[in-house]
Amino acid sequence: xxxxxxYTVAIFAILAGWHLLSVILNIQALPSPTIVMVDFVGLVPxxxxxxxxxxxxxxxxxxxxxxxxxxxxxxxxxREEWLDRFVAxxxxxxxxxxxxxxxxxxxLLLGLGDLSKIVLITVIxxxxxxxxxxxxxxxxxxxxxxxxxxxxATSRQIYTHVVYPASLPxxxxxxxxxxxxxxxxxxxxxxxxxxxxxxxxxxxxxSRFDYSDMFGGIVAMALMGLLIYELLxxxxxxxxxxxxx
Amino acid sequence: MSHVELSGVGVDYTNLGRTVTAxxxxxxxxxxxxxxxxxxxxxxxxxxxxYVLSGLVKExxxxxxxxxxPLAGRRLQTALILQDYGLFPxxxxxxxxxxxxxxxxxxxxxxxxxxxxxxxRLGLWEMRERYPAQLSGGQRQRVAIARSLALDPDLxxxxxxxxxxxxxxxxxxxNTVLEIWSERNANGASGSSNGDxxxxxxxxLVTHSIEEASFLGRRIAVMGDNxxxxxxxxxxxxxxxxxxxKTPGFYDHCSMLRGLLKNGGDSGAPKPDAEGGVRGEA
Numbered sequence: 202x203x204x205x206x207x208y209t210v211a212i213f214a215i216l217a218g219w220h221l222l223s224v225i226l227n228i229q230a231l232p233s234p235t236i237v238m239v240d241f242v243g244l245v246p247x248x249x250x251x252x253x254x255x256x257x258x259x260x261x262x263x264x265x266x267x268x269x270x271x272x273x274x275x276x277x278x279x280r281e282e283w284l285d286r287f288v289a290x291x292x293x294x295x296x297x298x299x300x301x302x303x304x305x306x307x308x309l310l311l312g313l314g315d316l317s318k319i320v321l322i323t324v325i326x327x328x329x330x331x332x333x334x335x336x337x338x339x340x341x342x343x344x345x346x347x348x349x350x351x352x353x354a355t356s357r358q359i360y361t362h363v364v365y366p367a368s369l370p371x372x373x374x375x376x377x378x379x380x381x382x383x384x385x386x387x388x389x390x391x392x393x394x395x396x397x398x399x400x401x402x403x404x405x406x407x408s409r410f411d412y413s414d415m416f417g418g419i420v421a422m423a424l425m426g427l428l429i430y431e432l433l434x435x436x437x438x439x440x441x442x443x444x445x446x
Numbered sequence: 447m448s449h450v451e452l453s454g455v456g457v458d459y460t461n462l463g464r465t466v467t468a469x470x471x472x473x474x475x476x477x478x479x480x481x482x483x484x485x486x487x488x489x490x491x492x493x494x495x496x497y498v499l500s501g502l503v504k505e506x507x508x509x510x511x512x513x514x515x516p517l518a519g520r521r522l523q524t525a526l527i528l529q530d531y532g533l534f535p536x537x538x539x540x541x542x543x544x545x546x547x548x549x550x551x552x553x554x555x556x557x558x559x560x561x562x563x564x565x566x567r568l569g570l571w572e573m574r575e576r577y578p579a580q581l582s583g584g585q586r587q588r589v590a591i592a593r594s595l596a597l598d599p600d601l602x603x604x605x606x607x608x609x610x611x612x613x614x615x616x617x618x619x620x621n622t623v624l625e626i627w628s629e630r631n632a633n634g635a636s637g638s639s640n641g642d643x644x645x646x647x648x649x650x651l652v653t654h655s656i657e658e659a660s661f662l663g664r665r666i667a668v669m670g671d672n673x674x675x676x677x678x679x680x681x682x683x684x685x686x687x688x689x690x691x692k693t694p695g696f697y698d699h700c701s702m703l704r705g706l707l708k709n710g711g712d713s714g715a716p717k718p719d720a721e722g723g724v725r726g727e728a
Contacts, residue, residue, distance in 0.1 A: 342530075344528055344530060344532070345534070347497075347502055347526075347528065348526065348528050348532045349549070350502055350520065351500055351502060351520065351524075351525070351526035352545060352546040352549045352550075352593075352597070353520050353522060353546070353549055353550055354549045355549075358549050362534070362537075362545065362549070363534065366534070366536040366537075367534075367536070369536075441536070442577075443535050443536045443537075443577045443579065444535075444536075446577055446579040446580060
């Protein structure tokens with residue numbers, strides 16, 4: 202309830218600033234929020250919802266895949282030094298490369314459909330989660346592991362009872378940051394050679410000089426970001442209740 | 447029954463290509479039901495000695511035997527309590543206390559019975575749903591004790607267990623440990639009122655606190671500046687009563703220990719005679 206109130210205030214502040222800017226600039230490319238909202242309400246039952254769902258599907262699947270692959274890999278790299286010595290240099294060479302440069306290759310190999318976009322975003326999420334969870338797993342105090350060993354735990358049990366839960370809060374922080382990047386990259390990927398998704402919808406509206414449609418698409422994208430952020434929050438609060446004490 | 451026998455035990459660590467000797471020529475015999483305190487300055491190797499007993503660190507030289515069997519890795523009836531990090535903040539009091547049993551795949555009903563009983567004994571039952579962050583330091587170490595006792599150990603190893611607690615809480619927990627030790631060793635074979643813990647409980651406690659060593663150690667091993675050796679082994683037969691702390695004998699014992707610790711290195715303490723309860727001739 203408290204949250205709803207603060208979001209309402211925030212939305213009004215953003216709308217007010219937007220309105221003010223549109224009045225000052227007085228250009229077609231920045232329509233007033235009132236015009237956009239009226240247009241938005243008309244767009245929602247129609248094609249905007251379809252594009253929204255397509256984009257949400259692409260980002261959602263990518264985030265899930267990225268986490269499913271990177272979380273175990275990061276934890277293992279953080280704990281198994283012999284493997285890390287070999288793999289970490291590879292990771293650090295690849296990590297700073299903006300993965301978006303691979304879009305042409307991916308489009309060529311995987312086609313123009315969902316797959317190329319999902320793979321691209323998955324790779325981006327993967328690296329951000331991998332690096333964070335690896336470092337988190339490395340930081341686990343030796344005494345924690347020792348106390349597990351003294352109880353007679355197997356190395357698998359040390360992973361499930363110590364390494365994984367200890368690294369989870371940092372994983373969620375990385376995931377929040379990664380989800381923002383994921384949406385930005387999704388927009389870029391969807392503005393090429395596709396006819397579905399919010400990126401396409403926005404670029405298409407722009408090419409038609411339909412600025413109120415374009416901003417409707419931007420609003421939808423903001424809502425998608427908010428939805429993902431809040432979903433992560435709910436999951437995190439369930440998974441790491443102890444970290445909030 | 448646990449009878450711990452160390453002879454000529456040495457441990458070398460390799461750190462960044464350099465070899466560091468943490469323990470050297472340690473001979474020690476701990477009879478079943480003993481309470482041994484190991485005291486010494488930081489870096490004297492006292493924790494290493496404890497880790498060797500726990501099976502977590504393998505000796506580089508010499509032999510370690512428990513109940514006549516050479517120690518090979520971890521032993522199920524040995525429990526270890528560490529100063530910090532022993533409890534996991536993501537597990538509730540109950541789950542922390544039950545962790546050892548879970549790891550050993552003890553069945554759920556049995557675990558509930560054992561852990562419930564021990565949590566009640568230590569006054570933690572009402573807090574079983576809480577997380578460590580919601581407990582005081584003393585309560586946290588109680589949970590660590592509960593986890594160790596749930597394993598039904600015959601050898602309880604403690605590494606500076608109470609050093610981060612305030613004085614009164616520390617004494618309170620020392621009393622608890624003493625009570626548990628006395629109960630287990632009084633019951634012995636007769637299996638009286640309590641009915642559980644038929645085997646005697648051997649305690650080995652590493653501490654840098656003179657008072658703690660005097661209160662909980664029936665024998666006290668003083669480790670010297672000469673890294674990794676036991677300088678002297680002192681008997682302390684008067685311990686065993688909670689009021690011992692208030693007696694003049696306790697103070698005398700503490701100041702005697704203090705003298706031994708001070709002289710630990712420079713006078714070239716005589717080679718330890720493991721068996722012999724030598725009284726400070728340093």
